[in-house]
Amino acid sequence: MSKTSSEKRSPIARLNWLAVPSLGVLAILAIALSACGGSDGGEEASAATAGSASQSAPTSESVKLVIKSDEEQGKKGADGQWHDAFLPADFSVEAGATVEVTVYNYDDMPHSFTSAGLDTNAKIPSGTEEKASKTTFTFKAPDKAGSYEWICAVPCDPWSMAHNGFMKGHVTVT
Numbered sequence: 001m002s003k004t005s006s007e008k009r010s011p012i013a014r015l016n017w018l019a020v021p022s023l024g025v026l027a028i029l030a031i032a033l034s035a036c037g038g039s040d041g042g043e044e045a046s047a048a049t050a051g052s053a054s055q056s057a058p059t060s061e062s063v064k065l066v067i068k069s070d071e072e073q074g075k076k077g078a079d080g081q082w083h084d085a086f087l088p089a090d091f092s093v094e095a096g097a098t099v100e101v102t103v104y105n106y107d108d109m110p111h112s113f114t115s116a117g118l119d120t121n122a123k124i125p126s127g128t129e130e131k132a133s134k135t136t137f138t139f140k141a142p143d144k145a146g147s148y149e150w151i152c153a154v155p156c157d158p159w160s161m162a163h164n165g166f167m168k169g170h171v172t173v174t
């Protein structure tokens with residue numbers, strides 16, 4: 001142990017000196033690194049669909065939803081006011097797919113994603129503006145294409161509960 005601590009700066013200085021003629025190697029490394037960096041974005045994009053790629057037989061897909069309250073300017077209604085909303089409230093899935101839904105709730109009120117047609121009743125606990133609650137649930141998309149309504153069954157923003165695109169919406173099965 002004492003030998004390591006006795007090592008001083010000279011090895012580092014030597015390394016620097018050695019690095020000068022190997023600029024070509026560094027350039028190649030830089031290119032390789034930037035190539036890796038470039039694929040990062042793609043990696044993230046494919047991560048969302050990784051579930052569908054790995055489970056080949058019945059298709060699976062994932063959907064991410066965010067809930068924001070009126071105070072957090074969730075979504076502006078036709079009445080000109082901000083309202084609680086699922087963002088988005090309407091989305092499409094493939095017929096027969098296993099759909100994994102992840103909901104981030106930034107509202108300090110609980111909500112639900114309830115749909116008889118989709119055989120789903122997911123309770124979504126409250127979160128905070130700083131830290132959303134995260135809820136993941138899965139439903140099987142019907143084999144029959146069409147538009148399936150869901151509602152929030154937890155009493156919340158009355159206007160939102162009465163208007164599509166806020167606390168109710170449609171899942172389009174294609």
Ligand SMILES: [Cu+2]
Nearest residue numbers: 111152156167
């Ligand atoms: Cu609600």
